[in-house]
Amino acid sequence: MKLGGHISTAGGIHLAPERASRFGFQTFQIFSKNQMQWNAKPLPEEEIEGFRHGVTHYNMCGIMIHASYLLNMGTASAELRKKAIDAFLVEIQRADLLGADYLTFHPGSASGSSQKEAINSVIQNLNSVMSEDQKCIVLLENAAGQGSTVGRTFEEIAEMMDGLQFREKAGVCLDTCHTWAAGYDIVSPEGYMETMDKFSSIIGFGKLKGIHLNDSKKGRGSHLDRHEQIGQGTIGLTGIGNFINDRRLAHIPMIMETPLGENGYGTDIEVIKSLKGMKSA
Ligand SMILES: [Zn+2]
Numbered sequence: 001m002k003l004g005g006h007i008s009t010a011g012g013i014h015l016a017p018e019r020a021s022r023f024g025f026q027t028f029q030i031f032s033k034n035q036m037q038w039n040a041k042p043l044p045e046e047e048i049e050g051f052r053h054g055v056t057h058y059n060m061c062g063i064m065i066h067a068s069y070l071l072n073m074g075t076a077s078a079e080l081r082k083k084a085i086d087a088f089l090v091e092i093q094r095a096d097l098l099g100a101d102y103l104t105f106h107p108g109s110a111s112g113s114s115q116k117e118a119i120n121s122v123i124q125n126l127n128s129v130m131s132e133d134q135k136c137i138v139l140l141e142n143a144a145g146q147g148s149t150v151g152r153t154f155e156e157i158a159e160m161m162d163g164l165q166f167r168e169k170a171g172v173c174l175d176t177c178h179t180w181a182a183g184y185d186i187v188s189p190e191g192y193m194e195t196m197d198k199f200s201s202i203i204g205f206g207k208l209k210g211i212h213l214n215d216s217k218k219g220r221g222s223h224l225d226r227h228e229q230i231g232q233g234t235i236g237l238t239g240i241g242n243f244i245n246d247r248r249l250a251h252i253p254m255i256m257e258t259p260l261g262e263n264g265y266g267t268d269i270e271v272i273k274s275l276k277g278m279k280s281a
């Protein structure tokens, strides 16, 4: 499997590949700018070079950038729409400068509009930022379904993908915690098979480019996005084991976004190792 985690960029983006390598990761995810701020200073040339060098040197692949949490591509407000579009363009630009493979984002939520309208806004807004020239693949991440978020069902994700002009530049990042919180069974062997079959028939495995491997503090169908350390939440060892031992997913980057971050990956990795080869769905 291709295991990785979300990595801090403290001290500069160029330090991330080495930091990821310390955990024995094959892949990793970063924010290319402060995820809670709209503006960002341009990336210094040395950091870009250092990052690219590190990725090659430490043999990392499937590099993922997570877009800012502030971006809501589903917004109905003209002002927020402009902000989101401008910020998304910067995200694509930075991902391409860094040579990242994927730019993952949360599709957004309906603010002052219906779910249907929000989905249409996501499509429209993505179509105005994506281009033939972009190198990174934009990944729509499925949502836990809190509030009026869109992308909580595979159908909604498929609908957004279907509306895109440059479909070959888009894919899906499946977050295990969000999938479970949205109500899909990924724990019982039959439930897991059924959920993955649904994914396959509605979206298609070919579009699955990344997995966010997280346990969940809250229960199935809670619609709450609360990550937990691997094996310590309501998805537990059985649920996480289903993903780790699914041979169809062996080539897909699995990125942990567990609450302790780099302070917890050591333990998370031990748990994952202990699950490998375990009989599961
Ligand atoms: Zn995630």
Ligand SMILES: [Zn+2]
Pocket (backbone or CB within 6 Å): 175, 177, 178, 225, 226, 227
């Ligand atoms: Zn989450």
